Amino acid sequence: MYNRELILETLEVFPKGLCDDCLSGVTNIRPRQQVNQICRLLKEEGTINRHQMVCPHGCSQNKKLINLLKAKTVCEFSESKSRTDTRTIVNGCFPAHLDDLRRQMIRMLDIIEGDTARGQGFSERISRLRNDKTLPGEIACVMQTINAIRNLVVYEHYMPNQKIEKVISDSWDVLIEWSQDIKVG
Numbered sequence: 001m002y003n004r005e006l007i008l009e010t011l012e013v014f015p016k017g018l019c020d021d022c023l024s025g026v027t028n029i030r031p032r033q034q035v036n037q038i039c040r041l042l043k044e045e046g047t048i049n050r051h052q053m054v055c056p057h058g059c060s061q062n063k064k065l066i067n068l069l070k071a072k073t074v075c076e077f078s079e080s081k082s083r084t085d086t087r088t089i090v091n092g093c094f095p096a097h098l099d100d101l102r103r104q105m106i107r108m109l110d111i112i113e114g115d116t117a118r119g120q121g122f123s124e125r126i127s128r129l130r131n132d133k134t135l136p137g138e139i140a141c142v143m144q145t146i147n148a149i150r151n152l153v154v155y156e157h158y159m160p161n162q163k164i165e166k167v168i169s170d171s172w173d174v175l176i177e178w179s180q181d182i183k184v185g
Contacts, residue, residue: 003029004038005151008069009121011048016056017068027121039067046070047155094159098150101172105143108179109135123147139178142171 006027011018014026020039024032042048049068054061102122109125113134120128123144130140146168152158160168 003027003034004042005123005148005155006121007035007038007042007067008047008151008155009123011067011069013121014057015069017051017066018057019055019059019064019066021064022055022057022059023067042067095150095154098146098153098168101146101168102150105146105175108175112182136178139175142174146171146175 006029007023010023010027018026020032020035023039024030024035027035029035029038039048039050043050047070049070050065051068052063053066055064055066106122109129113129126135126140126143126147129135130137135143149158149160149164149168153160
């Protein structure tokens with residue numbers, strides 16, 4: 001995973017934001033100046049905000065530059081379609097659809113592991129569970145693929161073509177089958 005994606009996923013876990021020092025510590029990105037550089041670029045792109053305030057993580061009582069994700073646009077899903085149907089996209093709202101798939105994958109991980117991974121990024125959690133042999137390697141790869149495409153769509157405004165949409169759909173089918181086999185879904 002690229003440091004840029006790691007920072008964005010970490011900021012999703014910490015909705016009140018983090019200073020560069022805390023972000024460096026949580027993500028283990030060194031040197032800290034690399035975090036600063038990436039966050040400045042994300043601010044220029046309009047992906048995050050940076051405000052002077054006391055760090056919500058509690059590292060200092062002094063005002064510091066805090067990195068916060070910008071609010072995402074919320075879209076409505078069609079009530080007539082299943083929430084697990086990867087073709088449920090209304091008004092071209094693909095980012096919200098991928099966010100929904102990601103939330104469902106997080107619930108799958110919560111069920112097999114318990115709700116114990118607070119503060120850990122999604123991709124990092126998948127890698128840890130794969131390394132611990134809690135999550136099969138092929139399932140971890142499928143989850144990482146869906147999440148990587150989701151990150152491209154949400155943060156870089158990439159719009160998948162039909163072949164990539166098929167990859168997402170087929171990958172989701174693999175996850176649903178796996179979750180039913182182990183009684184997750």
